[in-house]
Amino acid sequence: MRKHLLTILLLAGAVTLHAAEIPVTNQTFVFQTGPWEISGSLSPAFSPSLLKNIRTGVVRADLPYRYTIGLMRAGKKLTGAGLRHISDRRGKLDDGTAFFEVTGSFPQISPDILQVVQTFRGRADADWIEEEIVLVNKGDLALRITEIDFSFGKSLYDKATSQWDPLMRAHELLAVPFLVDPENHRHRHPLSTLQNGNEGWKYQGKPRLLSEAWALTDGRDGFLFSHYSQDLIRLARAQAIYNEEGIELRFGGSGAEIEKEEANTIVLLQPGQRQSLGISRYADVPGGYTRAALEYRGWMDSKGHTKPDSYQPPLHWEPHYDNPWWTFSREHILEEGRKGAEMGCELLYLDPRWDKICGGIEWDTERLGDFAGFNDSVKALGLQGTGLHIMGDFVGGSPADHLKVFPGSARRDAKGGVILPQNPCFASKQWSEPKEARLKNLLAEDDLKFLMFDFHRWPGSCWDKSHGHSVPLTRREHAQAYYSHINRIKAARPDVLIEAHDAIVAGAPKVYLPKYYGHTGGHRWDEHWGFEFMHNPLLDLVEGRALSLYYYRLAYDIPMYLHIPMYADNDNLLMFWWYASTVQHLGIGGTRADFATKGGGGLLPLPQSRFDAYQKAVAEYKPLRKFFIEGTFHGLGEYAHLHVRPDLNQAVLMVFNLEQEPVERTLRFKPSEVGLKSVESADGADVNTDGDDALIHVTIPAVSPTLIPLNFHSK
Numbered sequence: 001m002r003k004h005l006l007t008i009l010l011l012a013g014a015v016t017l018h019a020a021e022i023p024v025t026n027q028t029f030v031f032q033t034g035p036w037e038i039s040g041s042l043s044p045a046f047s048p049s050l051l052k053n054i055r056t057g058v059v060r061a062d063l064p065y066r067y068t069i070g071l072m073r074a075g076k077k078l079t080g081a082g083l084r085h086i087s088d089r090r091g092k093l094d095d096g097t098a099f100f101e102v103t104g105s106f107p108q109i110s111p112d113i114l115q116v117v118q119t120f121r122g123r124a125d126a127d128w129i130e131e132e133i134v135l136v137n138k139g140d141l142a143l144r145i146t147e148i149d150f151s152f153g154k155s156l157y158d159k160a161t162s163q164w165d166p167l168m169r170a171h172e173l174l175a176v177p178f179l180v181d182p183e184n185h186r187h188r189h190p191l192s193t194l195q196n197g198n199e200g201w202k203y204q205g206k207p208r209l210l211s212e213a214w215a216l217t218d219g220r221d222g223f224l225f226s227h228y229s230q231d232l233i234r235l236a237r238a239q240a241i242y243n244e245e246g247i248e249l250r251f252g253g254s255g256a257e258i259e260k261e262e263a264n265t266i267v268l269l270q271p272g273q274r275q276s277l278g279i280s281r282y283a284d285v286p287g288g289y290t291r292a293a294l295e296y297r298g299w300m301d302s303k304g305h306t307k308p309d310s311y312q313p314p315l316h317w318e319p320h321y322d323n324p325w326w327t328f329s330r331e332h333i334l335e336e337g338r339k340g341a342e343m344g345c346e347l348l349y350l351d352p353r354w355d356k357i358c359g360g361i362e363w364d365t366e367r368l369g370d371f372a373g374f375n376d377s378v379k380a381l382g383l384q385g386t387g388l389h390i391m392g393d394f395v396g397g398s399p400a401d402h403l404k405v406f407p408g409s410a411r412r413d414a415k416g417g418v419i420l421p422q423n424p425c426f427a428s429k430q431w432s433e434p435k436e437a438r439l440k441n442l443l444a445e446d447d448l449k450f451l452m453f454d455f456h457r458w459p460g461s462c463w464d465k466s467h468g469h470s471v472p473l474t475r476r477e478h479a480q481a482y483y484s485h486i487n488r489i490k491a492a493r494p495d496v497l498i499e500a501h502d503a504i505v506a507g508a509p510k511v512y513l514p515k516y517y518g519h520t521g522g523h524r525w526d527e528h529w530g531f532e533f534m535h536n537p538l539l540d541l542v543e544g545r546a547l548s549l550y551y552y553r554l555a556y557d558i559p560m561y562l563h564i565p566m567y568a569d570n571d572n573l574l575m576f577w578w579y580a581s582t583v584q585h586l587g588i589g590g591t592r593a594d595f596a597t598k599g600g601g602g603l604l605p606l607p608q609s610r611f612d613a614y615q616k617a618v619a620e621y622k623p624l625r626k627f628f629i630e631g632t633f634h635g636l637g638e639y640a641h642l643h644v645r646p647d648l649n650q651a652v653l654m655v656f657n658l659e660q661e662p663v664e665r666t667l668r669f670k671p672s673e674v675g676l677k678s679v680e681s682a683d684g685a686d687v688n689t690d691g692d693d694a695l696i697h698v699t700i701p702a703v704s705p706t707l708i709p710l711n712f713h714s715k
């Protein structure tokens with residue numbers, strides 16, 4: 001019966017049907033797609049209270065859905081809780097996506113003021129189900145949304161029986177992608193720690209956990225939920241609630257903002273405006289954290305957040321480590337190019353201060369000769385050309401300085417138009433238009449191959465009405481303006497590789513924006529920045545911060561760019577091979593440790609033996625880029641990375657020993673799970689099998705990397 005009615009409804013397509021017209025639901029509803037079923041009350045109160053995998057029977061949500069909102073309208077505060085059904089519809093889109101959509105309103109707020117449209121979507125051939133919530137301002141006054149909490153609920157602990165949910169007893173919430181972030185925080189939260197009223201689940205002082213996605217897993221069972229928005233800056237939220245009944249987990253729905261925009265506002269809804277809060281996606285992913293991260297990588301790849309087609313980044317030489325910051329001459333920099341060519345590098349990358357005024361983006365012809373001639377000299381050394389750092393603000397500059405170059409671009413405050421002291425307004429056309437014109441002059445030079453966009457951090461708001469942004473300027477407008485600016489440059493020269501720092505924190509070794517944010521449109525920037533691990537990368541590895549690169553790589557194919565100084569490495573090149581294994585686009589430099597001591601780098605002069613060892617490593621590394629860059633990355637552990645090429649029946653296994661003694665390790669994986677047949681041979685390691693598992697036994701010297709090429713059977 002249900003099937004029959006469902007067919008009729010599917011044929012009805014996008015026709016709005018009222019509850020009374022849907023006999024199948026009879027005040028309740030069921031929506032099935034792929035392995036998922038959502039059900040609950042439809043009318044008068046809409047509440048999707050059960051989220052269940054019908055193939056396994058596992059229930060992921062079993063409590064009434066929560067709808068709460070707070071807003072300001074004409075100076076008056078309104079709050080809403082619960083959702084009253086207005087209408088619903090279901091159907092199938094042309095691409096086969098099935099949907100179920102409900103429009104509702106809050107009992108406390110007139111439907112003529114605010115409505116909510118909640119949609120669930122899925123596909124018969126997909127393992128996930130998605131949820132989107134849209135707020136609609138139905139009135140004629142702006143609504144300033146100050147609080148939103150729409151979420152599924154799962155009962156974890158029942159006070160009356162003192163029982164934990166039997167499945168969830170050993171589950172942990174693990175952040176994806178950053179189980180370890182660049183600040184060395186480990187985002188691992190066992191549910192069992194909630195039992196004693198632990199208030200440890202906090203983010204920025206609030207009782208919640210925020211990440212792009214969360215894996216809820218005990219290593220066998222696994223559930224992945226994420227939140228995605230290219231508009232509002234929002235993350236997947238997990239929250240533990242203690243109440244009369246026990247402990248419940250709140251997740252999904254509207255996600256949560258990292259921080260509110262100006263004036264305690266999540267979003268300002270103009271009359272008639274429809275605003276999506278983003279898309280939550282849910283899937284069961286058995287098998288633990290790395291499987292969940294891989295699933296997330298597949299989701300991001302499917303949205304185009306992956307490496308560019310034919311991605312073959314050149315190995316950079318980074319002169320900055322050996323040159324005084326502000327005073328390098330043509331001779332200085334070409335001597336660096338000579339060193340880079342001797343090392344086997346392919347591109348000369350110029351960090352700040354190649355321009356006449358730092359940030360003016362005008363090539364300093366007087367000091368460096370004309371740009372085309374400079375590139376000719378670089379190419380005569382055997383390199384492919386140059387890459388340039390693009391400075392957002394002016395280091396050491398003042399508002400007066402940047403106004404000389406970009407008139408009208410200064411930020412202004414709310415009262416009297418007083419110029420604010422920090423940074424130009426990157427969201428102003430007075431800054432972006434002349435900046436882009438100057439950048440396009442540089443792009444006329446074919447031998448320019450790479451650009452890095454840096455120093456564009458959020459400078460604070462701006463109230464200049466002539467800038468073309470809303471007043472006051474918000475973080476997301478700033479971020480969107482910054483990435484659009486970069487993407488216009490990408491469109492002008494799609495062959496130039498572009499790295500874009502985080503638009504809010506720029507070079508600070510932090511995670512702020514979701515790593516997909518702003519990576520959108522037909523022409524998009526190519527790479528992220530490796531969290532400023534450029535100053536002492538070995539220490540970043542040994543102390544744990546660089547594990548963030550491993551976790552990022554598990555969950556993302558958007559490449560990273562990073563340069564590293566040779567003087568910071570040890571004699572075994574532990575540092576070089578770690579970054580070669582985790583970062584797709586590398587630069588190296590740093591022969592003058594005497595200069596580095598002034599800048600905080602090495603203590604001893606770089607021995608010739610280190611330079612020679614790097615030369616040898618670079619020669620070994622370059623042919624291996626077909627694995628490190630073109631291959632697929634799999635994590636066998638934080639210090640064991642597998643780079644596979646199923647098309648070649650080959651892989652490279654990198655294993656790292658940070659201990660001061662040699663260690664023996666046995667790495668276990670299923671070749672079938674990485675697209676390969678059984679192992680045929682391993683250079684420098686013993687191979688065994690255990691059922692379908694391959695076991696690689698290896699002894700690794702103290703504080704060393706070990707590189708093991710693997711060959712696989714083709715049948």
Ligand SMILES: [Zn+2]
Nearest residue numbers: 425462464467
């Ligand atoms: Zn502005």
